[in-house]
Amino acid sequence: MKGHEFTEGIAGLVGERERVGWFSHEGLLGWVASVDHKQVGLMYIVAAFVFFGLGGIEALLMRIQLAVPNNHFLSPETFNALFTMHGTTMIFFVAMPLLTGFTVYLVPLMIGARDVAFPRLNAMSFWLTLFAGLMLYFSFFAGGAPSAGWFSYTPLSEAAFSLRSGQDYWILSLIVAGIGTVAGAINIIVTVVTLRAEGMTMKRLPLFVWMNFVNAFLMLFALPVLNAALVMLLIDRQLHAHFFTPASGGSALLWQHYFWAFGHPEVYIVILPAFGMISEIIPVFSRKPIFGYEFVAASTVAIAFLSFTVWAHHMFAVGLGHIANLFFAVASMSIAVPTGVKIFNWTATMYGGQLRFTTAMKFAVAFIVMFTIGGLSGVSFAVVPIDWQLTDTYYLVAHMHYVLFGGTVLASFAGIYYWFPKFSGRLLSERLGSWHFWLTFVGLNLTFFIQHILGMMGMPRRVFTYPALPYWAAFNMLSTIGAFVLLIAMLVFLYNVVMSLRYGETAGDNPWDAWTLEWATTSPPPVENFVRIPPIHGRRPLWDLAHPELADELGKVDA
């Protein structure tokens, strides 16, 4: 049987990896040469935070420029390079590696495996991502950063209009990162399919694993579309082909179809793992199982399928015609339904529970409310005529940041506070955590809420400055102040991490009384992850051990 040989092959690989593990290095080389999923995962997370700092500095420079009308702090070309780098960095070198870091660290632990299926490939994925990011930033020293936007619409991104080599660095960097991502996706799929511990059936998988499993398929199908388009653009620029140059018979719009066929699944690629973290954290701090496990998992699959059918809602202003627009309006509205199912299930999980407001829980609950704002303003873009007015304005900037900052970033902070003890063996300070949380919550709303109004007033996005129209100056200043509140919040977080790594309270194996398998081992876990894996008879193995009288197999769903 083919499948059997395949599994044996995997087992063989893991065996080989163990032998490599014997030959372990110390210090920096120990990290660079590592193929251990935990070290690779942490390297992803650390790299993501370094890029988060860079992307954040770019955002602050833009907010300083926009604080007052007719400002000359930055030249237009610099401003355009900054928003291009900010968008590209935050999507490809912050959101994706940060979430991937959690994924490769936690998925093997949660399913009771010793590592991912292909540890060397896993390390390769990380190094490709890191070098892709470095290559992108190298463009600053090689003739100027790219400035055609993270979406690089053609023909603006073609050689005739973007002369600088930065655009080519942008293309090459994303191709390299894309290869790493696809390899990582295959790794996660094979890991989940073949390396689950005895008793860990698909119906018992932690939701974090479920969502990353689904997400891996999204990456597997979406990233190649981008990479193919990038290669075409590179051929256009370097070998003078005409895929996207209307002046010589190409199509300006073809790029947009390719880009968003990748780009909309991408939106879910950077939110599904965040959904996964929320689905783990809220139940643990509510002292109850997730409400509607099957529905949360199934709605993820629904979102994944639908995400491939909605790309043209990014193109309603293009003039595709009513029939096409109506189709994409229906598809885009539909995606709100499974997303709503998740929001309601998370909220319902809290009902009847005993909520423990640790910093992780605060971030997780704030996520629900902030993501709801982003999700609802997203629905207004599915309503085609509203999109015709508000797309490409600050209303969209606000929407997208409520999803990515209010969603992905808040969930990731929840995840950091929750799993930091597992990663490091020490707890983060809850007192500093509380400051970090409230400053983030206020800064986020101060920065982005007002941008809804600016967009409705007619302020387009991606402008390096604006005329002194009524209220534009005041509202932009408010947004800039909010951005600096966020800066303070991030500095508090950084201080918390540095201090806690050194002086933090020792965590122990399971500081939160959590129930998934990563808490059944030491903090941090040994190289081989588990000495002994507890019996798995349900979705919450450690809960069942601690509360045999309340074991999940006994209590069932209300009809």
Place this chain on the structure above:
Amino acid sequence: MTTHPTRTALRLLFDFVGAIEVFNLSSIDTLNPVSPQAAAITRLFLGVLVILAVIFVLVSGLVVYAIVRYRERPGSSMPRQLAGSRKLEFLWTAVPIGLLATVFVFTAKTMRAANPKKGTRPADLLVVGHQWWWEVKYLKSGVITANEIHLPVGKAVLIQLEAADVIHDFWVPQLGRKIDAIPGHTNYLWLRADRPGVYSGICAEFCGTEHAWMRFEVVVQSPEEFTAWEQAQLKIPQPPSEPEALAGMKLFNELTCVNCHRLAGTRANQTAGPDLTHLAQRRMLAGGAAVNNPQTLAEWLKDPDRIKPGSNMPNFHLSDAQVRALVAYLETTK
């Protein structure tokens, strides 16, 4: 948890709400439509906004209630391990589907109202997006201008929209939808304004360095005023008599101005830059980067980058005398 950050947060929130109270809603362009198309969108937007607000209040209310009611208290017993409810799952799947279906019906209706069919009639106006200005041609009368569209009040005008280089987007928030100007793909848009006035428009698709200063204005006039404007635009400017302006005209023809611009009655007949025939009558310069008057025009000619850095207008390093002469000439072309 410490209370201090909470108090700080509350105080900031109050300041924020205070700022909104003094805010005048009339400065929100998209909520102050002056065309039937824009009005249809505004109605739909307000309706959808109410639905979204209700859902938000419901969700955040449920969350806040849970935070207050189910906070862990000392001595409370183990919560019931309830794992789900099919009835509730059905409820929060079916109700949103119903709501969205309703929204969809209004979406489809509004799409027709907000973007009427082009029909078979030829366009009235050709608008071409350039990096970073708008070329405007009245196809019937032959008037050519830039960054300024004059319309008679209450009359629907069909615009044919094209792009000369990269993708731009034509948007006048108070008059309705935005639509892309795409090289190699012609779009059409009905434009109409029901109240005289000046409505500001802007390029809404990132189009390169000076995307921010690709603004334009729609000047809506009574039919009489509009006809008078159109007649004035059609006049071919007479060569000036005043010596400084005459020197300016000579410079205009000798320098490379004529390679990019058009000025009726001279050999300048290019469209790489804006038409200059009646430049002195326009309200703004350089895609909205400056108000148009002799001083700003002089500054612009002296060093375009000071007003619009990165624009395609080169700096010719003109002497002050040359600038004065050119301004004198261009000011006579009313």
